[in-house]
Amino acid sequence: MNILLFGIKGCGKTTFGKQIAKKLGRAFIDTDHLIEDLYRMHRGHRVPCREIFLEVGPAGFRALEYEVIQSLQDVQNSVIAVGGGAMIMIENVEALSKSSHMFYLVFEKEPLKKRVLSMQDLPVFLDPNNPESSFDRMYDERDEYYRKLGATEINVTGMKDADVVSAICEIFDEAVRKKGSRGK
Numbered sequence: 702m703n704i705l706l707f708g709i710k711g712c713g714k715t716t717f718g719k720q721i722a723k724k725l726g727r728a729f730i731d732t733d734h735l736i737e738d739l740y741r742m743h744r745g746h747r748v749p750c751r752e753i754f755l756e757v758g759p760a761g762f763r764a765l766e767y768e769v770i771q772s773l774q775d776v777q778n779s780v781i782a783v784g785g786g787a788m789i790m791i792e793n794v795e796a797l798s799k800s801s802h803m804f805y806l807v808f809e810k811e812p813l814k815k816r817v818l819s820m821q822d823l824p825v826f827l828d829p830n831n832p833e834s835s836f837d838r839m840y841d842e843r844d845e846y847y848r849k850l851g852a853t854e855i856n857v858t859g860m861k862d863a864d865v866v867s868a869i870c871e872i873f874d875e876a877v878r879k880k881g882s883r884g885k
């Protein structure tokens with residue numbers, strides 16, 4: 702069983718995922734990293750996801766993300782962090798939910814907006830002329846949909862990294878134990 706982290710851009714999926722994997726001695730897989738690996742084969746050298754998104758556009762990026770996520774169907778005992786928009790495609794949810802306990806990392810809208818809009822580069826999927834309102838729209842749409850995916854929700858806003866990591870590990874441990882005892 703994998704631990705799968707999803708949530709809106711900037712909520713800490715990559716940061717917490719690495720820490721959880723380290724604590725549990727599991728492999729860490731970040732789908733954005735795999736997209737960069739895949740795109741490197743087309744491009745000849747590695748470029749960050751932001752640049753890939755700009756080069757291939759939103760649909761091209763989602764196609765690469767889909768390809769990468771389909772390749773993870775047989776992965777086990779890992780910690781997986783997906784990009785902020787990955788779970789919008791239901792095929793991606795279906796591919797990953799079978800062998801993962803899914804955690805939706807909730808980060809409240811106003812503090813997340815502050816974090817994301819103060820990043821060095823504005824995310825490519827926001828409107829540079831209306832960053833705040835495009836963030837609000839993106840957040841509301843994704844949050845409403847993400848809450849319906851049946852994941853364990855953890856509100857990580859303002860939580861210390863170590864507390865997030867412990868909370869996820871405890872919930873996961875309990876879920877695995879319950880699943881094991883049901884199987885006996």
Ligand SMILES: Nc1ncnc2c1ncn2[C@@H]1O[C@H](COP(=O)(O)OP(=O)(O)O)[C@@H](O)[C@H]1O
Pocket residue numbers: 708709710711712713714715716717782785816860861862
């Ligand atoms: N606990 C934290 N406190 C302050 N900043 C953080 C914390 N966790 C992550 N960040 C910052 O927030 C940004 C997004 O984190 P990241 O883990 O890449 O999120 P995601 O993968 O969900 O987009 C990064 O710039 C990171 O340095």
Ligand SMILES: O=C(O)C1=C[C@@H](OP(=O)(O)O)[C@@H](O)[C@H](O)C1
Pocket residue numbers: 708709710711714715733750751754783784785786787826
């Ligand atoms: O929210 C999104 O649509 C995206 C989030 C990014 O990942 P993080 O959420 O890990 O930053 C990356 O996949 C890409 O830039 C698109």
Ligand SMILES: [Mg+2]
Pocket residue numbers: 714715716733782783784
């Ligand atoms: Mg990330």
